[in-house]
Amino acid sequence: MLTKGDEYPLHQTPEPMALSGGNRNFYDRYFFNGYSADGSIFFAAALGIYPQLDIMDAAFCVSIDGKQYNLRASKRMGSERLDLTVGPITVTIVEPLEKLRITVAGNDSPVTADITITARHQPIEEPRFIRREGPRLMMDYTRMTQSGDWSGIITVDGQDIDAANCRGTRDRSWGIRQVGASESQPPPAGEFPQFWWLWTPLNFDNHACFFHSNDDGDGVPWNRRGVVDTITGTAEEFEPKAIDLTYHSGSRRIKQVQLETGTGSLSITPRTGDAARTFYMSGLGYLHPVWGHGMDHGEIEVGHDVIALDPAPAIDMTTIHIQALSDAVLTVDGAEHRGVGVVEQLFIGPHATSGLTGIMDPAA
Incomplete structure (x- = not known):
């Protein structure tokens, strides 16, 4: 089963590139976001490849004027992993790790x-994510993260928006996590018994800063790392022992995050009080x-919708996972730097150290 990928000297096993081991949950994914500092526009894109399912899907979304426009597409890829076009959406690698x-x-x-992201620094390799539920491997993947400057034009309802004043983040992750249709026999505790995920890629004029934490139900981190x-x-890694955070009452949305970086501190204030700043x-x-990653929609399918940005939505699976545009203050050796970025948050189940209980019970 030879494909265009076999022309490149990238083989890691004796198998052709079309094959990716024996785990049906193997995936390979691109993610992008971008935003203006004033929050007037926020956009994001993703393209996912699922070799064992023979599916490739992609999405492009824009939040503007109190609405989020979502365009999604899916195709059966015929084992060709280098054709990064799904319906109207295409990702082109202009220069690897740069553009x-x-x-x-x-x-x-x-x-x-038609937009392009240009890297501001070398990509950051995050620690490998490995998680089991009892004896079952639920995830095993690697991610690299990189901030960048955007250029080009986005058009929404006939309005041309120049992306030149936008910064953002892109990442690449690959490995194993749950994709496609639900398993016929999930773990006894269920597919999402508990998952606490905080990710904060931030842009400053002279710095980029990343912090993430995966915690268990007791609030103990099983994967945590930061980089300035x-x-x-020059990149300095840090791994704080504690995160000082608060939630908005009656929700599972972060109000404030503070932590120490080793050479200073980081304070992040999500703009979650303003619906237009929540993606x-x-x-x-x-x-x-319907459009979950790796779902089979046939040979090719394209769909779109528009949703209103609600400052206080019902807590359910479509609203629990967000990226909130955020203001940040980074202190390095006594000097303050102000920037903008996102706080990505997905909190399912309990988190004892911050007071969350139940599956989706809101904070007090």
Whole structure:
């Protein structure tokens, strides 16, 4: 089963590139976000490859004027992993680890785009994510993360938006996590008995800063790391022992995050009080009941919708996973740096150290 990928000297096993081991949950994914500092526009994109399922899907979303426009597409890929076009959405690697382009051709939705992200620093390799539920391997993957500057044009309902004043983050992850249709026999505790995920990619004029934490139900981290990059090539890792955070009462949304970085401190204030500054990850397929990652929609399918941005939505699987545009203050050796980024949050189940109980019970 030879494909275009076999022309490249990238083989890791004796198998052709079309094969990716024996785990049906293997995936390979691109993610992007971008935003203006004033929050007037937020956009995001993703493209996922699921070799064992022979599916590739993609999405492009724009939040503007109190609405989130979601465009999604899926195809059966015929084992060809290098054809990064799904319906109207294409990802082009212009220069590896430096520059990537996203195009959204004309389609039935009101959204098109031709934008490029240029890296601000070398990518950060996050620690490998390995998690089991009892004896079952639930995830085993690697992610690299990189901040960048955007250029190009996004068009929404005939309005051209220049992305040149936007910064953002892109990542690449690959490995094993649950994709496609639900398993016929999930773990006894269920597929999502508990998952606490906090991810904070932030942009400053002279720095990029990343922090993430996966915690168990007791609030003990099983994967936690931070990096402060000076953009000039010096990256300092940190792993704080504690996170000082608060939630908005009656929700599971973060109000404030503070932590120590070793050479200073980091304070992040999500703009979750303003609906227009909150992006629903379900737009990209995350936890979406129909457009979940790796779902089979036939040879090719394209769909779109528009949702209103609600400052206080009901807590369910389509609203629990968000990225909130956030203000940040980074202190390095006594000097303060102000920037903008996101706080991605997915909190399912209990988290004892911050007071969350139940599966989706809101904070007090």
